Amino acid sequence: GAFDEQRGLTTLRHDDPFVRAWSVRLLCDDGKISAGVAEELTRMAKLESNVEVRCQLACSARRLPAEQSMQIVGNLLRRDEDNNDPFLPLLLWWAIEAKAESGRDHVVGLFGNKELWTAPLVQQHILERLMRRYALAGERANLTTCARLFELAPDADSSKRLLTGFEAAFSGRTLADIPDELADALAGVGGGSLELRLRRRDSMAAQEALELIADEKKPAEERQRYIRILGQIDQADCVPVLLRLAATSKSDQVRIASLTALQAYDQPTVATQVVAMHNGLPREVQPAAQTLLVSRQSWSVVLLNAVEAKSIAAENVSNPIVQKLLFHNNPAINQRVARIWTAVSGSSTDEMRAEVERLQKVIGSAAGNPYHGKQLFLKNCRSEEHTLNSSHDQNSYAVFCLK
Numbered sequence: 001g002a003f004d005e006q007r008g009l010t011t012l013r014h015d016d017p018f019v020r021a022w023s024v025r026l027l028c029d030d031g032k033i034s035a036g037v038a039e040e041l042t043r044m045a046k047l048e049s050n051v052e053v054r055c056q057l058a059c060s061a062r063r064l065p066a067e068q069s070m071q072i073v074g075n076l077l078r079r080d081e082d083n084n085d086p087f088l089p090l091l092l093w094w095a096i097e098a099k100a101e102s103g104r105d106h107v108v109g110l111f112g113n114k115e116l117w118t119a120p121l122v123q124q125h126i127l128e129r130l131m132r133r134y135a136l137a138g139e140r141a142n143l144t145t146c147a148r149l150f151e152l153a154p155d156a157d158s159s160k161r162l163l164t165g166f167e168a169a170f171s172g173r174t175l176a177d178i179p180d181e182l183a184d185a186l187a188g189v190g191g192g193s194l195e196l197r198l199r200r201r202d203s204m205a206a207q208e209a210l211e212l213i214a215d216e217k218k219p220a221e222e223r224q225r226y227i228r229i230l231g232q233i234d235q236a237d238c239v240p241v242l243l244r245l246a247a248t249s250k251s252d253q254v255r256i257a258s259l260t261a262l263q264a265y266d267q268p269t270v271a272t273q274v275v276a277m278h279n280g281l282p283r284e285v286q287p288a289a290q291t292l293l294v295s296r297q298s299w300s301v302v303l304l305n306a307v308e309a310k311s312i313a314a315e316n317v318s319n320p321i322v323q324k325l326l327f328h329n330n331p332a333i334n335q336r337v338a339r340i341w342t343a344v345s346g347s348s349t350d351e352m353r354a355e356v357e358r359l360q361k362v363i364g365s366a367a368g369n370p371y372h373g374k375q376l377f378l379k380n381c382r383s384e385e386h387t388l389n390s391s392h393d394q395n396s397y398a399v400f401c402l403k
Contacts, residue, residue, distance in 0.1 A: 005037060012040055017050035024053065028060035038068040045075035051085060058091035066103020069095060074110050077121045089125035096126065100133050104145060114154040127158060128165035135169030143182050150185035159189040167196050198229055210241050213254075220251040227254065231261025239265050247277040252285050259288040263295045271299035275306045290317060294324040297333070304336050314340050 003026050011023040024044070027037055045057050054076060061072040073095050082088040099107050107130075116122055131149060134142040146166060153159040166186075186196070194212075197205035209226045212218055227245070230238045238261075245258040262270055274289050281289055293303040304325070306312040325337050 005034060009037065009040060012044065017053050020044075020048070020050070021053045021056040024056045024060050028063050031063045031065075033064060033068065038064070038071065041068075042071045042075055045072045046078070051082065051088070054079065054082065055087055055091055058088060058095055062091075062095040062098045066099040066106040069099055070103065070106040070110050074113075074116065077110075077116060077126070078119050080120050083120040083124060089121055092121065093126060093129055096130065097133060100130075101137070101142070104141070108145060108148055108152075111149065111152050117152075117154050117158050123158070123161065127161040128168070131162045131165030132169045135166050140179055143179050147179065147181040147185040150182075150189055153189070163189060163196070170196070195226070195229060198226070198233070201233065201235075206235055206237070210238060213245065214241055216250055220253050223251070223254050224257040227257040227261050231257075231264045234264075236265060236267070239267055239270065243270065243273050246274070246285075246289070247280070252282055255281065255285045256288040259285070259292045263292055266296065268298070271296075271302040275302055275312065278306070278312055286316065287318060287321070290321045291324075294321055297328045297330055300325050300328060300333060304333065304340070307340055308336070317341075 005027070008023050008027045011019050012027075014020055014023070024041065027033055028041075033041070041057060041060075045054070045061075048054050048057065057072055058076055061069045061076075063069075064072070073092055076082070076088070076092055079088075096107055096110075110116060117127075131146060134145045134149070146162075149162055150159065153162055194205055194208055198209050209230065213223045213226050213230070215223075227242065230242065242258040242262050246255050246262070249255050249258070259274070262274070271293055274292055278286060278289050290303070293299045303312070303317075307314050307317065322337060322341050326334055
């Protein structure tokens with residue numbers, strides 16, 4: 001208990017950098033410091049010559065109240081020499097992320113200073129992450145914060161970086177219900193890419209996307225990306241184009257993407273046209289067509305009619321597809337399946353249904369947070385190839401000790 005604030009203010013200016021680093025840690029570990037200590041740490045963030053002390057300042061800033069924390073972080077972000085450091089950029093991001101909602105005004109307040117936007121650390125490591133953080137979290141307060149960041153961006157390059165983060169956050173999501181402030185902000189920075197404008201339900205963007213996916217000269221990967229988006233938003237006029245691509249595209253992957261996207265559109269003609277084209281599809285594409293047909297009860301009946309009429313061979317319908325037919329829990333469908341295929345191997349329908357019901361309860365038991373979910377995935381599910389090498393592990397452990 002002898003290390004008090006008075007002693008700490010002295011050792012913060014010690015010649016030995018590790019004495020300074022431990023002084024920062026011991027003063028801040030309780031998460032509370034006086035205005036005098038906060039002022040000294042803010043000064044250190046601006047002038048400190050040792051990178052490991054700067055790492056400790058970033059780690060300790062995360063523990064402090066948002067106002068004090070962001071004062072320290074703001075000065076550290078201006079240290080251009082740390083832009084390529086293996087640790088400091090992420091340590092600073094973690095400090096900012098920790099206050100993103102609880103200290104929102106202080107975080108956004110950092111970016112009221114136009115000079116900060118030009119700092120390499122901010123440009124390369126913070127802007128995209130910050131926008132993505134708020135956009136992924138959703139809810140009105142976070143989305144209006146996205147709008148505020150767009151308004152504060154002082155130049156086109158900064159706006160572009162924010163847009164990149166925003167688009168990454170909204171991949172697979174529609175922009176139909178975003179606040180007016182955010183819609184206006186997006187319009188003010190040019191509306192974003194074709195993908196973003198498409199998610200905003202821009203009619204001109206929809207027409208551009210339909211023309212792009214229909215163009216066999218465009219790269220298949222690009223066409224697939226926009227086909228997937230059309231399967232995620234309610235754009236019913238894309239159905240004829242998707243059906244035509246499924247039937248005639250030169251790319252099997254485009255055909256499969258089109259059939260998958262069509263699952264989102266409940267139009268009776270989809271099932272009849274897919275059944276009609278089924279036998280003319282490459283064998284690699286037929287499972288996608290069958291998956292589409294069994295995705296709805298009414299379409300499953302159309303498939304069964306075709307199998308009973310022998311226009312689609314029963315042996316060409318795979319066992320997993322047959323199991324999905326049973327999963328509708330429709331007695332009439334079950335009887336027809338039993339008559340056509342006699343036996344279905346694998347897990348029983350009751351077992352599968354019970355597992356789905358269990359998972360639905362798990363999903364429905366809490367609101368969830370996609371940002372935190374991603375962090376859990378990266379922590380627990382990343383592949384072996386992303387494992388850190390041994391030397392990097394040692395450095396990571398050193399930073400962990402500082403934290």
